[in-house]
Amino acid sequence: MSSDCGHLPGMETEAANPGPAKEARAPKPRVKPIDRSQTMFRVIDVEQLIEPDHPARAIWEFVGRLDLTRFYKKIQAVEGVPGRQAWDPRLLISIWVYAYSRGISSGRELSRRCEYEPAFQWLAALGCINYHTLCDFRSTYDAELPELFTQVLGVLSxxxxxxxxxxxxxxxxxxxxASKSSFARRERLKEHLKAAREQVEALKDWKAEETAGQKAARQRAVRERQTRVEQALKELDTLQEKHEDSEVRVSHTDPQxxxxxxxxxxxxxxxxxxxxxxxxxxxxxxxxxxxxxxxxxxxxxxxxxxxxxxxxxxxxxxxxxxxxxxxxxxxxxxxxxxxxxxxRDLNAGGQLERRGIAPEFHPKAFEYNAQEDSYRCPMGTVLKRISTRKKRSAQEHIYRADCRACEVCPFQRSCCGQEGEEPRSVYRTQEPKEMEDFIKRMxxxxxxxxxxxxxxxxxxxxxxxxxxxxxxxxxxxxxxxxxxxxxxxxxxxxxxxxxxxxxxxxxxxxxxxx
Ligand code: SF4
CATH class of the missing domain: 3.30.420.10 (Ribonuclease H-like superfamily/Ribonuclease H)
Structure with a gap:
C-alpha cells in the first residue's frame, strides 16, 4: 500500500503538520501543592504584629495615662485568693475605644476580631476575650465611665x-x-407579661437534649423578657399620667x-x-x-x-x-x-400666605408710629391698639383698623385674606430685654x-x-x-x-x- 493510501485529498499527514503532537508533549506547568492536611507551628512576634505608629499603640498609651483606680476597685479577683484572673481594665478600655474607632460596636464581632486581626491581637497579646466579658464591661460602669470622659477632657485641656x-x-x-411593632397598649402588654410568666414556669422542665449552659442561657433570656415587660407597664403608667386624653403605647423591647x-x-x-x-x-x-x-x-x-x-x-x-x-x-x-x-420671623413666614395675605400687605408694609402707638396701613388707614396679651415671656399688642375703612378698601381681599369679613389686624411683640439683645445681635x-x-x-x-x-x-x-x-x-x-x-x-x- 502506498503512503498515500487512507488519506483523503487535502488531508495532511502528521509529519506534514506536527503542531498538535508537539502540544501534547509539552511539559505540564508546576504549581505549589495545596496541602490542608498538615499541622504547623508558627512563631509570632506580638510586638511586630502592627507598625510602630499604629493607632492601637497610641490608644494604649493614652489610656495608660488615665487614672483607672475606680475600675480596678471593682475587680473581685485579688492576690492570694484562688480563682480566675480578671482582664485588665486598661486593656478592655483600649480594645473598646479601638473597636469604636473602626466602627465596630458588636461585642461578638469584637471577640472574633481578637482571634485574627493583628491590632486586636496586639492589644490583647493574643488572648481570646469572651464576648460576655466585653459586653458586660461596656455596660457595667455607669458611674465610672462619665468620670473617665471628664479625665480625657482634662488631658486634652x-x-x-x-x-x-x-x-x-x-x-x-x-x-x-427596638422595632416599631414592639410598641403596644396596656392590654397587649399584659398578654406579653402573662406569656413571659408562663415561659418562666416552663423553665423548670429540663429538656433532655439541653446542656447546663444552654439551660442557663434560656433562663436568662426569659427572665430578661419578663423584666422588660414589667418595666414597660411601669413606663406606661408614667406616660399615661402625662397624656391623660390619649391611650399611650410603650415598647416591650426597650420601654424607655x-x-x-x-x-x-x-x-x-x-x-x-x-x-x-x-x-x-x-x-x-x-x-x-x-x-x-x-x-x-x-x-x-x-x-x-x-x-x-x-x-x-x-x-x-x-x-x-x-x-x-x-x-x-x-x-x-x-x-x-x-x-x-x-x-425666625413668624409673621413673615408661610402663616400669612396660608391666610391668603398678599406679600405687599405683610406687617412690614405697615408703618409704626411709636408716639401715637399706632400703625398706618399702605392705604393710610390708622390701626389702633385694641388689646395686649401675654405670649410666654413676651407681650403681644394687637392693633386693628376701622372696619368701615376696610369694607370699602379696594385691597380688602389681599390685605385681610380669606377671613375678609374682619378688619385687618397687626401684631407687635414686645420682647424682654434679653430677647431684644439677642435679636439685635443676630x-x-x-x-x-x-x-x-x-x-x-x-x-x-x-x-x-x-x-x-x-x-x-x-x-x-x-x-x-x-x-x-x-x-x-x-x-x-x-x-x-x-x-x-x-x-x-x-x-x-x-x-x-x-
Ligand atoms: S384693608 Fe384696611 S388695613 Fe388693609 S389696606 Fe385696606 S384700609 Fe388698609
Whole structure:
C-alpha cells in the first residue's frame, strides 16, 4: 500500500503538520501543592504584629495615662485568693475605644476580631476575650465611665485643646434597639407579661437534649423578657399620667425608647443624643441622651453638663432654630452664656400666605408710629391698639383698623385674606430685654458669620459618631445604657482628636529632630 493510501485529498499527514503532537508533549506547568492536611507551628512576634505608629499603640498609651483606680476597685479577683484572673481594665478600655474607632460596636464581632486581626491581637497579646466579658464591661460602669470622659477632657485641656470661648451644640436622633411593632397598649402588654410568666414556669422542665449552659442561657433570656415587660407597664403608667386624653403605647423591647421623627421624615423608636462641641479644636465637651423628641428643652441641661465636665460654662453657644426659644435665650443670658441662634420671623413666614395675605400687605408694609402707638396701613388707614396679651415671656399688642375703612378698601381681599369679613389686624411683640439683645445681635454680620460655621462643627461631630464610629442604632437598651454607648463613642472621638492633633505632631517632631 502506498503512503498515500487512507488519506483523503487535502488531508495532511502528521509529519506534514506536527503542531498538535508537539502540544501534547509539552511539559505540564508546576504549581505549589495545596496541602490542608498538615499541622504547623508558627512563631509570632506580638510586638511586630502592627507598625510602630499604629493607632492601637497610641490608644494604649493614652489610656495608660488615665487614672483607672475606680475600675480596678471593682475587680473581685485579688492576690492570694484562688480563682480566675480578671482582664485588665486598661486593656478592655483600649480594645473598646479601638473597636469604636473602626466602627465596630458588636461585642461578638469584637471577640472574633481578637482571634485574627493583628491590632486586636496586639492589644490583647493574643488572648481570646469572651464576648460576655466585653459586653458586660461596656455596660457595667455607669458611674465610672462619665468620670473617665471628664479625665480625657482634662488631658486634652492640659494640651490646650479645650477652649470654651465658643461651643456649638446640636442634637441627633439615634434609633433604639427596638422595632416599631414592639410598641403596644396596656392590654397587649399584659398578654406579653402573662406569656413571659408562663415561659418562666416552663423553665423548670429540663429538656433532655439541653446542656447546663444552654439551660442557663434560656433562663436568662426569659427572665430578661419578663423584666422588660414589667418595666414597660411601669413606663406606661408614667406616660399615661402625662397624656391623660390619649391611650399611650410603650415598647416591650426597650420601654424607655420613644417614637421620634427621623431626618428622612419617617418615624422610629429612638433616643435624642445631644452633643456639645468646642469650636476651636472640635473636641466634644458634653454628651447626653434624652427621651424628648424636641431639642429646645435640652439646651440648658447640656450647658450644665459642659460646666460639670470642664469646670466652667462656655462663653458663647451656637445652636440652630430647634433650640432658639425665648426661654433658652433668657435662661442662658441669666447664666452669662451668649447665645447665637436662628431668627425666625413668624409673621413673615408661610402663616400669612396660608391666610391668603398678599406679600405687599405683610406687617412690614405697615408703618409704626411709636408716639401715637399706632400703625398706618399702605392705604393710610390708622390701626389702633385694641388689646395686649401675654405670649410666654413676651407681650403681644394687637392693633386693628376701622372696619368701615376696610369694607370699602379696594385691597380688602389681599390685605385681610380669606377671613375678609374682619378688619385687618397687626401684631407687635414686645420682647424682654434679653430677647431684644439677642435679636439685635443676630442682625449683625459677625453673628451671622458665626452661625454659618455651626453646621461644619456641630453636625460634623454628629455625622462622625454615626457614620465613622458606627453608632447608627443603639445596641444597649434603656436610657442609662444608651447614654453609656454615647460616652464610649465620644471618648473614642476625643481620643482620636488627641492622636490626630498631638501624637502625630510629636511623631513628626521626633522624625525631624532624631
Ligand atoms: S384693608 Fe384696611 S388695613 Fe388693609 S389696606 Fe385696606 S384700609 Fe388698609
Amino acid at each position: 492640659s494640651e490646650g485643646l479645650v477652649n470654651l470661648e465658643r461651643v456649638m451644640h446640636d442634637g441627633t436622633k439615634i434609633k433604639a434597639s 425608647a420613644r417614637v421620634m421623627k427621623q431626618p428622612n421624615g419617617g418615624f422610629a423608636p429612638s433616643y435624642n443624643v445631644q452633643l456639645s462641641t468646642e469650636a476651636a479644636h472640635q473636641v466634644i465637651v458634653g454628651a447626653g441622651v434624652t427621651q424628648n423628641g424636641n431639642d429646645w428643652s435640652s439646651l440648658v441641661p447640656a450647658m450644665a453638663e459642659v460646666e460639670k465636665n470642664c469646670g466652667a460654662k462656655p462663653k458663647q453657644v451656637v445652636v440652630d432654630a430647634g433650640f432658639t426659644t425665648r426661654k433658652n435665650v433668657m435662661e442662658l443670658s441669666a447664666q452669662g452664656v451668649e447665645m447665637i441662634g436662628s431668627l 442682625r449683625q454680620d459677625e453673628a451671622k458669620e458665626i452661625y454659618r460655621q455651626r453646621a461644619g462643627v456641630a453636625e460634623f461631630t454628629n455625622a462622625w459618631i454615626k457614620e465613622k464610629l458606627g453608632v447608627r442604632q443603639f445596641r444597649l437598651r434603656g436610657l442609662v445604657k444608651a447614654g453609656l454607648e454615647v460616652i464610649w463613642a465620644c471618648l473614642t472621638y476625643n481620643i482620636q482628636t488627641y492622636i490626630r492633633l498631638i501624637a502625630q505632631q510629636q511623631t513628626l517632631q521626633r522624625t525631624a529632630n532624631p
